[in-house]
Ligand SMILES: O=C(O)CCC(=O)C(=O)O
């Protein structure tokens with residue numbers, strides 16, 4: 001999930017778009033000078049997962065090492081041979097096209113404004129990641145973890161009955177298109193196990209026992225956000241502020257896995273403030289480090305800034321999946337990521353507290369954010385989303 005650029009108190013000197021890049025990462029807007037750094041990445045590496053289930057630990061470690069390097073140097077990587085059948089992927093894109101082509105009223109039945117958990121349908125232009133833009137040129141739909149939806153098998157995954165304080169499901173679904181929920185769960189139940197395999201790979205890459213990070217992901221916060229980017233009028237291709245599908249941001253999750261169709265539009269910011277294309281590569285998903293993983297690794301793996309600009313004249317669909325940790329987990333910098341003499345950049349924090357501090361400011365016009373606007377930030381709780 002991404003955040004809103006809401007802070008205009010930036011030095012005037014940085015407002016020249018040929019010299020500085022703006023983005024939103026963490027709780028404040030930020031900027032980076034456009035320079036040239038020898039070590040800046042210029043492409044996104046691909047990790048081949050063919051042997052991810054190999055019985056040989058050494059083989060798995062070799063894949064983990066490549067992933068470590070990609071996360072350290074870039075914060076983004078493609079995964080190839082990930083095991084999600086092509087038919088499931090094809091069906092997912094057919095589903096997205098069918099849904100976004102529906103009449104507005106059918107989609108508005110599940111409007112995000114009707115849902116306290118800030119999930120559901122977002123019509124065109126409703127959100128704006130960067131206030132200097134005209135508004136994000138996209139439609140979206142958000143669904144996520146919910147112990148009360150049988151498709152997610154809470155009891156099977158946790159061995160517990162669903163928490164009693166949950167009175168109703170956190171997702172909202174359009175009543176006239178039951179196939180939407182069914183179709184999304186087809187993909188969700190393939191991408192969740194893939195993400196959990198990557199969690200093990202991360203542990204190995206960090207030199208930890210393979211299942212060491214599983215403790216944070218018993219029934220994690222997850223989100224899936226189908227996106228539709230219509231072709232934008234290409235009135236000023238070089239402008240950073242017009243025709244932005246999704247403004248520059250880093251993700252406030254642990255790891256993101258994005259299924260892109262064949263239309264290129266995703267761009268990733270390198271250390272020199274240059275936008276590096278992350279075009280779709282057949283048969284791959286593009287993955288990126290989120291802010292929770294950046295914290296846990298003490299910045300060793302950066303939550304790299306990215307944006308979407310669809311300048312192709314074609315319609316684009318994408319399907320990001322966001323993995324965060326368990327709501328009740330506490331995260332601290334991992335011991336293995338804090339080298340001797342190195343400062344700890346992040347305090348220990350509860351996942352629930354960090355998550356609510358990211359999502360509410362990102363959705364300032366949502367009824368849930370408005371309802372709690374007079375409550376000081378240090379009193380915000382995750383349960384505010386569960387009313
Ligand atoms: O549409 C894409 O390719 C990426 C979407 C994204 O960055 C996000 O939803 O956070």
Ligand SMILES: [Fe+2]
Pocket residue numbers: 001002249250251256306
């Ligand atoms: Fe993102």
